[in-house]
Amino acid sequence: MMASDEPTAEISCTVNGQPVRAHVPVRQSLVDFVRHGLGLTGSHVGCEHGVCGACHAVVDGRVVRGCLMLAVQVDGRTVTTIETDQPTAQMRALQDAFFERAALQCGFCTPGMILQASELLTRTAAPTRAEIRDALSGNYCRCTGYHAIVDAVETAAARLRDKAAA
Amino acid sequence: MPRASTRRLVAGRGRYVDDIPAKGEVYAAFLRSPHAHAAFEVVNISAAAAIPGVVRVLTAENIDPVCPPWKCVLRNAPDLQSPEQRPLARRQAVFQGEPIALVVAQSRAIAEDALELIEVEWSERPAAISLEAAAMPDAVPAHENLKSNICWRFEHRSGDPDKAFADAEHVVLRRLVFARKTGVPLEPRGILASYDPSTNGLIVHVSHQMPHQFQLHLAELLGMSPLDVRVICSDIGGAFGIKMHIYPEEVAVCAASRILGRPVKFIADRVESLSSDVHAREHIVEARMAVNTSGMITAIDVDDIQGLGAYSVYPRSSTAEAMSALRAVGGPYRFDNYHALLRSVLQNKVMTGQYRSVGHPVAAAITEALVEDAAAVRGEDSIVFRQRNFLPTEAMPWVSPMGARMIDLSHHACLERMLTLVDYPRLRQEIDTWRQEGRIVGLGLASFVEFTATGAEAYGRAHVPVSSLDGVMLTMEPTGEVRAQCSASEIGQGIQQGLAQIIADAVGVRADKVRVALGDTAASPHGGGAWSSRGAAITGEVAWTAGRKLRNELLNVAAAMLQTTATSLDLRDGRILAADTGAERIAIGDVARTVIFHPYDLPAGTNAQMSVSHTWGRDADPFLPTNGVQASLVEIDPISGLVRPLRHWVVEDCGRIINPLLVDEQIRGGVVQGIGEALYEICRYTEDGQYGSGTLADYLLPMAADMPDIVVAHVETPYSGSQLGAKGAGEAGTCGAPAAVLNAVNDALRPFGGRIDAMPISPVDVLRALGKLPAKAGA
Numbered sequence: 001m002m003a004s005d006e007p008t009a010e011i012s013c014t015v016n017g018q019p020v021r022a023h024v025p026v027r028q029s030l031v032d033f034v035r036h037g038l039g040l041t042g043s044h045v046g047c048e049h050g051v052c053g054a055c056h057a058v059v060d061g062r063v064v065r066g067c068l069m070l071a072v073q074v075d076g077r078t079v080t081t082i083e084t085d086q087p088t089a090q091m092r093a094l095q096d097a098f099f100e101r102a103a104l105q106c107g108f109c110t111p112g113m114i115l116q117a118s119e120l121l122t123r124t125a126a127p128t129r130a131e132i133r134d135a136l137s138g139n140y141c142r143c144t145g146y147h148a149i150v151d152a153v154e155t156a157a158a159r160l161r162d163k164a165a166a
Numbered sequence: 167m168p169r170a171s172t173r174r175l176v177a178g179r180g181r182y183v184d185d186i187p188a189k190g191e192v193y194a195a196f197l198r199s200p201h202a203h204a205a206f207e208v209v210n211i212s213a214a215a216a217i218p219g220v221v222r223v224l225t226a227e228n229i230d231p232v233c234p235p236w237k238c239v240l241r242n243a244p245d246l247q248s249p250e251q252r253p254l255a256r257r258q259a260v261f262q263g264e265p266i267a268l269v270v271a272q273s274r275a276i277a278e279d280a281l282e283l284i285e286v287e288w289s290e291r292p293a294a295i296s297l298e299a300a301a302m303p304d305a306v307p308a309h310e311n312l313k314s315n316i317c318w319r320f321e322h323r324s325g326d327p328d329k330a331f332a333d334a335e336h337v338v339l340r341r342l343v344f345a346r347k348t349g350v351p352l353e354p355r356g357i358l359a360s361y362d363p364s365t366n367g368l369i370v371h372v373s374h375q376m377p378h379q380f381q382l383h384l385a386e387l388l389g390m391s392p393l394d395v396r397v398i399c400s401d402i403g404g405a406f407g408i409k410m411h412i413y414p415e416e417v418a419v420c421a422a423s424r425i426l427g428r429p430v431k432f433i434a435d436r437v438e439s440l441s442s443d444v445h446a447r448e449h450i451v452e453a454r455m456a457v458n459t460s461g462m463i464t465a466i467d468v469d470d471i472q473g474l475g476a477y478s479v480y481p482r483s484s485t486a487e488a489m490s491a492l493r494a495v496g497g498p499y500r501f502d503n504y505h506a507l508l509r510s511v512l513q514n515k516v517m518t519g520q521y522r523s524v525g526h527p528v529a530a531a532i533t534e535a536l537v538e539d540a541a542a543v544r545g546e547d548s549i550v551f552r553q554r555n556f557l558p559t560e561a562m563p564w565v566s567p568m569g570a571r572m573i574d575l576s577h578h579a580c581l582e583r584m585l586t587l588v589d590y591p592r593l594r595q596e597i598d599t600w601r602q603e604g605r606i607v608g609l610g611l612a613s614f615v616e617f618t619a620t621g622a623e624a625y626g627r628a629h630v631p632v633s634s635l636d637g638v639m640l641t642m643e644p645t646g647e648v649r650a651q652c653s654a655s656e657i658g659q660g661i662q663q664g665l666a667q668i669i670a671d672a673v674g675v676r677a678d679k680v681r682v683a684l685g686d687t688a689a690s691p692h693g694g695g696a697w698s699s700r701g702a703a704i705t706g707e708v709a710w711t712a713g714r715k716l717r718n719e720l721l722n723v724a725a726a727m728l729q730t731t732a733t734s735l736d737l738r739d740g741r742i743l744a745a746d747t748g749a750e751r752i753a754i755g756d757v758a759r760t761v762i763f764h765p766y767d768l769p770a771g772t773n774a775q776m777s778v779s780h781t782w783g784r785d786a787d788p789f790l791p792t793n794g795v796q797a798s799l800v801e802i803d804p805i806s807g808l809v810r811p812l813r814h815w816v817v818e819d820c821g822r823i824i825n826p827l828l829v830d831e832q833i834r835g836g837v838v839q840g841i842g843e844a845l846y847e848i849c850r851y852t853e854d855g856q857y858g859s860g861t862l863a864d865y866l867l868p869m870a871a872d873m874p875d876i877v878v879a880h881v882e883t884p885y886s887g888s889q890l891g892a893k894g895a896g897e898a899g900t901c902g903a904p905a906a907v908l909n910a911v912n913d914a915l916r917p918f919g920g921r922i923d924a925m926p927i928s929p930v931d932v933l934r935a936l937g938k939l940p941a942k943a944g945a
Contacts, residue, residue, distance in 0.1 A: 106403045
């Protein structure tokens with residue numbers, strides 16, 4: 001909600017495949033826009049200063065920190081969140097592997113973790129454990145200690161490779 | 167078996183507090199004291215109130231009439247003196263970040279705009295900050311008119327420690343300094359309070375670990391009946407003990423909703439979380455251990471100064487942490503003489519409170535550091551020293567000098583398993599080789615006892631209304647599925663899944679046929695929630711008995727329907743079978759449908775109960791002791807002084823394991839929090855009480871790239887006092903990891919003659935210990 005004299009701007013963008021037009025406060029972050037403007041609450045607000053990675057969204061194919069980007073900056077662009085009904089093969093494989101391996105506990109970091117890992121697997125088909133750990137070091141998890149997350153990303157990568165080879 | 171409910175979470179469909187909307191909700195932001203200690207007057211709120219979109223500006227003047235102050239009182243510790251605390255401070259602010267005013271507005275951003283326009287006149291006072299200074303007799307008082315900052319003094323003596331120290335062959339001594347840290351659940355604290363004046367009803371969605379306790383306190387503070395206060399804790403984004411307290415902000419938001427008659431939401435931002443969530447583990451401990459000529463520990467002496475912050479946290483007390491530490495000192499070992507002295511000190515900082523493994527990591531670090539020193543002074547491997555001094559299995563049950571009944575522990579077995587797991591002789595050889603190559607590498611061990619699944623007496627005797635009991639209600643649906651309503655709380659640890667499995671086994675259905683509801687005071691009996699690693703040991707036990715009751719009901723009705731006896735029937739996988747042949751007789755869904763829709767088909771007076779409930783709390787054993795051993799392998803970078811954990815191993819005995827997958831991940835997650843405690847995490851205050859760790863760039867958390875893989879193994883010694891035999895597992899990782907890392911770092915430093923006596927272990931301290939930086943002045 002916004003007060004009458006709050007400066008706003010009109011934006012048009014595509015969110016999870018759907019066209020969106022909205023008046024947004026010019027100071028509103030992307031993550032607040034998708035969460036409170038569009039009801040896409042899968043991107044979480046963990047720190048609001050670009051450290052924890054819980055607010056990840058994908059803008060024009062790149063993972064961004066939704067707390068460091070303004071809503072007005074996605075004008076004319078394509079935004080994907082964890083809720084998309086057209087998840088990539090990487091996202092689907094990661095979601096399955098995270099579930100099976102118990103690579104999440106409270107789940108607050110998980111959407112950001114999956115989007116970040118998905119970007120890694122798009123780039124690198126067979127990452128080492130160290131590469132996975134490096135790639136996920138901008139995503140804090142306070143529950144798991146990361147070991148199971150690294151296992152899950154390895155498993156997802158292996159399944160995607162098997163699928164590609166088949 | 168994975169947790170069924172996490173399918174939602176990987177899809178981004180979790181429902182954390184900020185994801186839950188209420189029609190007409192407005193948003194709260196707090197004006198907080200910029201000073202550690204000051205008198206103040208709010209002199210003008212009109213400019214703030216005039217901003218478009220601001221609904222109301224509230225101060226203590228507005229809140230006090232609807233909510234009285236509270237104060238930490240422990241009836242069994244009448245000397246404990248903690249000042250009154252209010253939702254919004256009134257005229258005195260006693261820590262930086264203490265809330266003094268509240269703006270409710272159409273958006274959080276507008277509320278924050280308005281905060282800047284509230285006019286406050288401040289008159290700064292000297293502040294009591296450092297633990298040592300605040301504990302001095304002539305210290306600056308943390309509150310006006312406070313005679314002493316010592317909130318609580320406790321002394322315990324058993325046996326004859328003075329004589330034991332006088333007679334000792336060796337006495338080793340350590341002074342360890344533990345810095346404040348905090349839990350940092352990734353979801354900050356948050357609350358949505360919706361007061362309905364037409365019914366005088368309050369519905370509260372809150373990120374909290376124990377909905378029932380929160381409900382009771384809210385009702386009392388707001389002068390309401392608990393029947394009119396419903397507390398719902400849906401998905402919780404991590405808690406770790408941080409979300410088990412009564413905080414001023416949450417109470418103020420409920421009071422604001424009551425005043426305004428509309429929903430008010432407050433979600434802490436990270437700066438607020440880091441500076442107003444409870445901190446923990448601020449201790450300066452001097453400890454001594456006496457060892458006789460046979461190499462046996464004869465006495466331990468501990469002098470602990472604990473930092474509390476500005477208040478002893480409500481309602482469970484901040485002092486509980488230190489008491490827990492004193493109880494756990496020397497845990498794995500048999501010794502008869504013990505002296506412990508505690509001074510818990512008020513300071514102008516945020517409160518300290520229960521954080522994962524409450525107090526135990528402090529105890530384990532002290533104990534295991536002394537064990538290393540005692541072994542070193544005897545010129546033997548500390549493993550030999552541990553094995554000689556462990557409380558032997560045949561000596562149990564044994565009552566420790568602090569009165570803890572030690573039962574069902576497996577110290578020797580766990581250490582044996584660990585030595586195999588790490589391949590100890592080979593690993594030691596490898597370390598020697600690495601050292602010859604110039605690498606600075608060390609291995610550290612830590613044995614520990616952790617007291618879990620706290621019973622009624624711990625808080626009951628203090629007259630703090632904390633339930634150690636749980637209730638489970640089971641309902642048989644007409645489909646043959648089981649609905650469970652339990653008073654435990656799911657905070658990511660997986661108890662929802664664990665309970666489903668226990669109930670499934672108890673009744674005789676598949677786990678996916680059981681749906682467990684948690685975290686809603688309207689939906690379950692009063693019970694304990696999530697704390698003290700209690701879910702499997704207490705709620706699990708209740709769930710098992712409730713499940714057996716439902717099974718018996720089903721067997722009895724089936725027997726009536728089949729004109730046979732219940733004992734001739736079995737119930738497996740949702741089907742009633744003939745006990746002797748295993749032949750299927752009838753599905754339980756058909757039994758349930760008959761009872762619910764066609765009771766006239768049953769013999770008169772069957773009166774079958776398709777819903778049962780059970781409530782239970784342990785009478786015996788105020789705590790369930792668990793034990794384990796951890797090992798840490800670290801490498802030190804000689805240029806930067808940074809410590810890198812290379813490997814970490816855990817052998818844990820948490821009794822009967824319900825879900826091995828989830829238990830192992832609890833342990834791994836706990837270990838990494840413990841590594842964070844040992845190496846990175848610190849809440850820094852300047853000398854005048856300005857908080858300096860308010861962002862995640864300042865407060866360092868363990869990151870994926872810095873953490874090692876963690877090997878977990880188990881020894882399973884069931885608790886002998888229950889049917890399931892489960893004990894607590896959720897905090898064990900955090901209990902032993904800091905001690906293991908500290909010992910590993912000191913093992914690495916030993917060839918250089920240096921030693922670390924403070925946590926977190928800073929690179930500067932490491933470089934000093936390596937002789938690469940001059941020693942600290944005065945050290």
